[in-house]
Amino acid sequence: MKKEIIARSLVVFFIIIAISIPFVGRWLISRKQGTIIDLHARTFENGGWSMDTLQTRVGVPIRIRMTSEDVVHGFAIGGYEMIPLExxxxxxxxTTLTFDKPGEYTFFCNRWCSPNHTRMRGIIEVMP
Amino acid sequence: MNRLDLTRTRWTNFLIRNRWPQFLIRAITLAGFIFTILAGLLGSVVGSHNFAIIFVWIAWWTALKLFFIPFGGRSWCSICPIPMPGEWIQNGGILQPRGKNFGLGKRWPKFLRGRWLQAGGFMLVGLFGVITLTSPSVTSIVLLIILLLAFVLALVFERRSFCNYLCPIGGFTGLYAQAAPVEVRVKNPEICSTHAQKSCYEACPWGVYPLALKSSANCGLCMECLRVCPSDNLAVNLRPWGSDLGPETKHSLDEAFLGLVMVSSALMDSAIFLGPWGQLKMAAYAIGTGSWFLFAGLFLVIALMLVPGIYTLAVWIANKLGEQKMNLRKALAHQSQVLVPLGLTAWIAFTISFALAKFSYVLPVVSDPFGWGWNLLGTVAKPWVGQSTLTSMLLQVIVLALGLFWSSRVAIKISGSLKQALPMIVFSAMTMVGMLWLLIG
Amino acid sequence: MMEELLSTQEELNHQSLQTKWRLMVLISQCALLILFLPIPLVTPKPIDRLIHIDATSFQFTPAEIKVNQGDRVTIEFVSTDVVHGISIDGYDFQLTSDPGQPVTGTFVASWPGMFRFRCSVACGNLHPFMIGKLWVGPNLILIRGVLLGILAVVAAIFSLKKSKVLKTGKTS
Known part of the structure; x- marks a missing residue:
C-alpha cells in the first residue's frame, strides 16, 4: 500500500511538472522581459499584426520582439529611418525604437505576403 | 524452437517482472503526453517550432516504425500512457493487478469487435492527415480526444476496450507485431491445465488468455500475466521475425481489411507528402472544400476499392490455382498474412524519406518546446533544410527488396504450391514497385 | 542400423545447410552487384540549360525537371505570392525569391539520380511538403531497385524450394 501511494504521488508530481513548465516559464519570462512588446505578424487574411496601435513618448525607447506565424514578413516604419527587419x-x-518627434507613425510589412499585403499595417502613437 | 526466454536471465527478468521500471516509464510518458497536448494548444502555431508536431510526428512516429514495432512488436503499447488514467479508476490503483473493477465493466458489443474500427480510425487519420501533421492545435485536440475517449470507455467497458477495438495505433502495432521478434507465451501448457483459477486471464487488461495465445497481435506485452502466475509459467521470448505468419496460424477478415488500409495509406502518404504534386497536397489540406471532397473520394476509392480489389483478384486467382479450394472469404483472411511484411517494410521505407530529413528539428524543440524563443538546454540551432540523400535512397531500396523477399516467402509458405503463391507475389511486387516509384522514382 | 540412418540424416541436413549458406552468399553477391555495379552510360554532350521555376504556395511549376548529367543548369526562380526558397537535396544550391522578383543561380548537374528540391524558406503550414523532383540522367537507382526486387522474389522461391513446406504442399 505504501508503494501504491508513492506511485500515485509520482504520477501526480510528473503531471504537475509537465503542466507547470509552460505556465511558470511564461510567467518568469514576462517578469524578466518587463516592457518588451510581443508583436506577432500574420497575413492580413489571418488577422494582420497582433497589435494595431503601439504607444510611446518622445525619447522613450520602445522595445519590440517580433515573430511571424505564417510566412516571411517584414517590418518597417514610415517616416522613421531604420533598416527594415525580416x-x-x-x-x-x-528591435528598439526611439522617436524624436511626436505624431502618428505607420508601421507596415514590407515583404509581399498576400493579396492584401498593403493592408497589413499598424500605428505607433508617439506622444510628446 | 529457437526461442530465447528473457525471464531466464536475471536482470531482464527483474526488468520485466518488477512493476517499477515499466510504471516509471509510463508515468513519464503520461506526463509527456499531457505536456505535448499543452505545447500544441499554447505554443507557437508554426509546426516546426512546436514540440507537439515535432515529437508526435517526427520523433515518436518514426521511433514507432523504425524501432518499437520491428524490434519489439507491441512494445510501445506496454509503455503507452493512454489507458493509464482509466485503469487507475478501473483497478483502484496504478501499481497493482486488475481486481476491483470499478466502473460498469460492460463487454464490448459483439458487432463492434475485431479490427474494423481501428482500420477506420487509421483511415480517418489519413483523410485529415495533412492538417493534423502541420497544425499543432489539431494534433493536440486529437491527442486530447484520444485520452478522454480512453478514459470514458474505461469506465463503461471492461479492460482496455479502447486499445483493443478503437485505437488506430493499436491496430497498426498489433498487425505488425505478428512479424516482430518478441512474444509472451506459456512455458508449459500442462501446468496451466492443472490450474483452475486462470489468474493470468483475470489480470490481463487485454482480455487474453495466455494459454490460448497463438498470435502476438492481441497481446500488449504489459507483462501482467507473468506477474500474477503462481507457477512462473510464462515466458517472454525473443523469436525469429515473422513467427506468427505461416500456414497453420489463424487470421480473420478484419485483419485483411486492416492490412489493406495500411498498405494503401503508405502509398497515399508517400504520394501526398513526398510527391511533387502541389494540387494534391493543397486539396488534402483544404478540408471542407470541393477539392478536399475530391481528394477524400480518391483516397477512399484507392483504400476501399482499388487496392482491396486487386488484392481480392489476386486471392481469387490463387484460390483457383490451388488444389484445395477454400471459400473466398477464408482465402482473403488466410492470404492477409502476406500484407504484414509488405506493409511494415513499406511504412519503414516511407519513414526513412519522411522523417530522417526532418530530424534536425528535434533537438531545437527540446530547448524551445513552445516556440517562444527559449533556449533551455542550449540546443537551439537553425535546422538545416531536410535532405533525402543517396544513402537514404539505397536504404529504401534495400528495405523494400527485403520486404518483397519476406512477403514472397510468406506467400509461398502459406500456399500449397509455388503456382498458387504467384498471384500474391505479383500483388506484393506491384505494391513494392509503387512504393519505389513514389519514393525514389 | 538406426544409428546409420541418423548419421545419414545428419549428413543430409549438414549438406542442405551448406547449400543454403552458399545460396545466401550467392544472392547477397548478386544484390551487391545489382546495387553497385557501375553501368557505363553514354551521356549526351553537356549543354547549358535555362529553367524557369515559379513558386506558389505550395507548388513549384514545373515541379518535375529532367536534365542530363554534366549540364550547366541555370535556374531562374521567382515566387508569385510570398517569399519562397528553393534548395536541391544533395546539391549545394539555394535561392530565395521575394514575390515577383526573379533570382537566378547556376549549378552543374554532376551527380546522377533523382533529387528532391524543397522550399527553403518557411512559407506556411504546408511548407515542409513543398517539394519538386529533379532527375539528372536516367534514374539508375530505380532500375537497380526493380532488379533487386526481382532478385528478392527469386531468392524467396529458391530459399524455400527444398524445404518441407513446399513438398508437403505438393503431396497434399
Whole structure:
C-alpha cells in the first residue's frame, strides 16, 4: 500500500511538472522581459499584426520582439529611418525604437505576403 | 524452437517482472503526453517550432516504425500512457493487478469487435492527415480526444476496450507485431491445465488468455500475466521475425481489411507528402472544400476499392490455382498474412524519406518546446533544410527488396504450391514497385 | 542400423545447410552487384540549360525537371505570392525569391539520380511538403531497385524450394 501511494504521488508530481513548465516559464519570462512588446505578424487574411496601435513618448525607447506565424514578413516604419527587419516564422527578432518627434507613425510589412499585403499595417502613437 | 526466454536471465527478468521500471516509464510518458497536448494548444502555431508536431510526428512516429514495432512488436503499447488514467479508476490503483473493477465493466458489443474500427480510425487519420501533421492545435485536440475517449470507455467497458477495438495505433502495432521478434507465451501448457483459477486471464487488461495465445497481435506485452502466475509459467521470448505468419496460424477478415488500409495509406502518404504534386497536397489540406471532397473520394476509392480489389483478384486467382479450394472469404483472411511484411517494410521505407530529413528539428524543440524563443538546454540551432540523400535512397531500396523477399516467402509458405503463391507475389511486387516509384522514382 | 540412418540424416541436413549458406552468399553477391555495379552510360554532350521555376504556395511549376548529367543548369526562380526558397537535396544550391522578383543561380548537374528540391524558406503550414523532383540522367537507382526486387522474389522461391513446406504442399 505504501508503494501504491508513492506511485500515485509520482504520477501526480510528473503531471504537475509537465503542466507547470509552460505556465511558470511564461510567467518568469514576462517578469524578466518587463516592457518588451510581443508583436506577432500574420497575413492580413489571418488577422494582420497582433497589435494595431503601439504607444510611446518622445525619447522613450520602445522595445519590440517580433515573430511571424505564417510566412516571411517584414517590418518597417514610415517616416522613421531604420533598416527594415525580416520577420521569419518561428524565429524571433528584437528591435528598439526611439522617436524624436511626436505624431502618428505607420508601421507596415514590407515583404509581399498576400493579396492584401498593403493592408497589413499598424500605428505607433508617439506622444510628446 | 529457437526461442530465447528473457525471464531466464536475471536482470531482464527483474526488468520485466518488477512493476517499477515499466510504471516509471509510463508515468513519464503520461506526463509527456499531457505536456505535448499543452505545447500544441499554447505554443507557437508554426509546426516546426512546436514540440507537439515535432515529437508526435517526427520523433515518436518514426521511433514507432523504425524501432518499437520491428524490434519489439507491441512494445510501445506496454509503455503507452493512454489507458493509464482509466485503469487507475478501473483497478483502484496504478501499481497493482486488475481486481476491483470499478466502473460498469460492460463487454464490448459483439458487432463492434475485431479490427474494423481501428482500420477506420487509421483511415480517418489519413483523410485529415495533412492538417493534423502541420497544425499543432489539431494534433493536440486529437491527442486530447484520444485520452478522454480512453478514459470514458474505461469506465463503461471492461479492460482496455479502447486499445483493443478503437485505437488506430493499436491496430497498426498489433498487425505488425505478428512479424516482430518478441512474444509472451506459456512455458508449459500442462501446468496451466492443472490450474483452475486462470489468474493470468483475470489480470490481463487485454482480455487474453495466455494459454490460448497463438498470435502476438492481441497481446500488449504489459507483462501482467507473468506477474500474477503462481507457477512462473510464462515466458517472454525473443523469436525469429515473422513467427506468427505461416500456414497453420489463424487470421480473420478484419485483419485483411486492416492490412489493406495500411498498405494503401503508405502509398497515399508517400504520394501526398513526398510527391511533387502541389494540387494534391493543397486539396488534402483544404478540408471542407470541393477539392478536399475530391481528394477524400480518391483516397477512399484507392483504400476501399482499388487496392482491396486487386488484392481480392489476386486471392481469387490463387484460390483457383490451388488444389484445395477454400471459400473466398477464408482465402482473403488466410492470404492477409502476406500484407504484414509488405506493409511494415513499406511504412519503414516511407519513414526513412519522411522523417530522417526532418530530424534536425528535434533537438531545437527540446530547448524551445513552445516556440517562444527559449533556449533551455542550449540546443537551439537553425535546422538545416531536410535532405533525402543517396544513402537514404539505397536504404529504401534495400528495405523494400527485403520486404518483397519476406512477403514472397510468406506467400509461398502459406500456399500449397509455388503456382498458387504467384498471384500474391505479383500483388506484393506491384505494391513494392509503387512504393519505389513514389519514393525514389 | 538406426544409428546409420541418423548419421545419414545428419549428413543430409549438414549438406542442405551448406547449400543454403552458399545460396545466401550467392544472392547477397548478386544484390551487391545489382546495387553497385557501375553501368557505363553514354551521356549526351553537356549543354547549358535555362529553367524557369515559379513558386506558389505550395507548388513549384514545373515541379518535375529532367536534365542530363554534366549540364550547366541555370535556374531562374521567382515566387508569385510570398517569399519562397528553393534548395536541391544533395546539391549545394539555394535561392530565395521575394514575390515577383526573379533570382537566378547556376549549378552543374554532376551527380546522377533523382533529387528532391524543397522550399527553403518557411512559407506556411504546408511548407515542409513543398517539394519538386529533379532527375539528372536516367534514374539508375530505380532500375537497380526493380532488379533487386526481382532478385528478392527469386531468392524467396529458391530459399524455400527444398524445404518441407513446399513438398508437403505438393503431396497434399
Amino acid at each position: 520577420v521569419t516564422p518561428g524565429e524571433f527578432v528584437e
